[in-house]
Amino acid sequence: MATQKKIWVFIPLLITLLFGCGPKDNNGESNRVVVYTSWDQPHSRPILQKFEEQTGIKVDAVYDAEASKTAGLVNRLIAEKNNPRADVFWNSEIVRTLVLKEKEVLAPYKPPAWEETPSSFRDPEGYWTGFAGRARVLIYNTDLITNPPTELKALTESEWKGRATIANPLFGTTSTEVATWFSLWGSEKAEGFLMALKNNDVIISTGNATAKDAVASGEVPIGLTDTDDAWGAMQNNKPVDMVFLDQAGEGALLIPNTVCLIKGAPNETNAKKLIDFLTSREVSEMLANSRAGQIPLKKDIPAPSHVEAWASKKFKQVDFEAAYKELDPAMQFVRDEFLEAR
The missing domain is CATH 3.40.190.10 (Periplasmic binding protein-like II)
Known part of the structure; x- marks a missing residue:
């Protein structure tokens, strides 16, 4: 009987050791990434699903409420600074991204698309990158x-x-x-x-x-x-x-989307892969052709005629x-x- 009790105690422990940290890839790294986003779920979810399909990485997304757009997630990220739970912040605007930079919640990372992003829509140190507006x-x-x-x-x-x-x-x-x-x-x-x-x-x-x-x-x-x-x-x-x-x-x-790496991200490798994807030309094209009609920040992104017309408008010269x-x-x-x- 004592032996049986020891076995039943050991089984839950074994399950925890095998599965408690989530799925792993062949390199022993977590096969997930956590993104906080203020971008509306009907528009952002197809983008994140495309990333999952291309990489096999599971995306756990946390959304904000309409009434507290951005502010709620920013406050949450600040509160979690010493024990970060998010890997990536996809912000539907920019100014509160800069709040996170000042609060030292972010880590610098320059994705491949950083170079071709207009200078007014990227952080010179790589703390954030804009990708559609x-x-x-x-x-x-x-x-x-x-x-x-x-x-x-x-x-x-x-x-x-x-x-x-x-x-x-x-x-x-x-x-x-x-x-x-x-x-x-x-x-x-x-x-x-x-x-x-x-x-x-x-x-x-x-x-x-x-x-x-x-x-x-x-x-x-x-x-x-x-x-x-x-x-x-x-x-x-x-x-x-x-x-x-x-x-x-x-x-x-014109207000860009911004994406940034969270300092101390639990899944940093996958976080960088997601940032690379979000700032890619593929995603800018998807957003331009979506119901949201996002305006590309980069040149020569295929877009429907109404988005091309919007992109030709005069916009404020803003120092964000x-x-x-x-x-x-x-x-x-x-x-x-x-x-x-x-």
Whole structure:
């Protein structure tokens, strides 16, 4: 009987030793990679599945909620800094990637595609690499208006009082856009613009998708969102269209996806393979031809005609490092003044 008890105690221990660390490849390395991503699951999952098919590496993906886009995952990565669980961070924007760099959550890695990526969309030390972008656009309901605004400042005019919506500026690409206002215009002008929006009763939606939905349903005639949200509504035959604002001035804002290696990544070898894949021309082509219509950052990426048309627009010349430095004061103003007593 004592011998049988010893055997039953040993069996669970043996199972743990054999399988507890997950599947291994022939080199004894883990056959998985963990990616945190703020990019919408319907768009990112096919990309990650393609990587799994090509490499045999299992991808465990952790997604963020729409309302807290990027910010939630960034806070989680900071909290896990001394015991990282993620290997890769695929961020649907850029400014909060720079937060992670400053917090020393990231490790430098330059994938093969780093060299051909435009310098404004890559970190000179290799802490992050951009690989496709979305533009910030005005979405409008074609059943309600025929002559939409062409300049951002129009949202502060009386014609649109209580008739425009934006996503909560504390999160996602809207927070990135607000940070660029502070870096490009200076704090006085940026704060004045935000207060003008507030005084014009701009409607705060929980996210870009809900801003898009509000316009598509006719709840409001215009709003700010990203090209992927606007294009998705157009493909679903909603009565909407989009405008790339300020084409006679500083242009629209183009925000890249960024991907980076987590410092101390448990599966570093596989993490680098995933980063190589995400920054490849193949993935840029897949994203351009997807329902999201991502705008390639590299030259000569095959793309449908509507994406080629978007890529030809005028875009703001942004120093994202400068925008990052303005993020904290910009968000403090948003919390204390713009969102106060709404």
